[in-house]
Amino acid sequence: MSGPNTLMCPSADPDGAGAVVFGLIVGTPEAPETxxxxxxxxxxxxxxxxxxxxxxxxxxxxxxxxxxxGCAHWxxxxxxCRFGEKTVRLAPAVVTxxxxxxxxxxxxxxxxxxxxxxxxxPQVIRTGAIGHSEVRQAADPRVA
Numbered sequence: 694m695s696g697p698n699t700l701m702c703p704s705a706d707p708d709g710a711g712a713v714v715f716g717l718i719v720g721t722p723e724a725p726e727t728x729x730x731x732x733x734x735x736x737x738x739x740x741x742x743x744x745x746x747x748x749x750x751x752x753x754x755x756x757x758x759x760x761x762x763g764c765a766h767w768x769x770x771x772x773x774c775r776f777g778e779k780t781v782r783l784a785p786a787v788v789t790x791x792x793x794x795x796x797x798x799x800x801x802x803x804x805x806x807x808x809x810x811x812x813x814x815p816q817v818i819r820t821g822a823i824g825h826s827e828v829r830q831a832a833d834p835r836v837a
Contacts, residue, residue, distance in 0.1 A: 700800065711758045780831040
């Protein structure tokens with residue numbers, strides 16, 4: 694069972710606490726999307742090496758323990774992840790049927806935003822160098 698302290702960030706770094714891979718980045722640099730794995734995979738040096746010559750975050754979607762107050766996206770007053778909230782507000786839905794996701798049961802965004810987050814999640818890419826402008830805007834902690 695998931696509690697507020699065990700929820701996972703679906704846009705984490707590979708070195709985050711309890712990090713797992715739950716998707717592969719496919720598509721193009723202009724229109725990347727996530728292909729979800731049936732099961733999460735532990736982050737290992739061997740797995741990270743598979744991304745070479747690109748950065749692992751350009752190839753994999755990582756989930757890791759939500760840092761809450763240790764993250765620039767956390768709003769303690771309302772106990773919400775602003776990245777998830779802004780993604781739902783700013784980015785268009787890209788799927789009508791939510792994809793099967795091995796992270797969902799423990800996903801901070803799912804618990805916070807529901808299906809609306811899942812309808813936008815396939816376009817979320819960790820790096821700011823590629824992807825949709827609305828997601829890059831949502832990922833910027835300075836944007837309200």
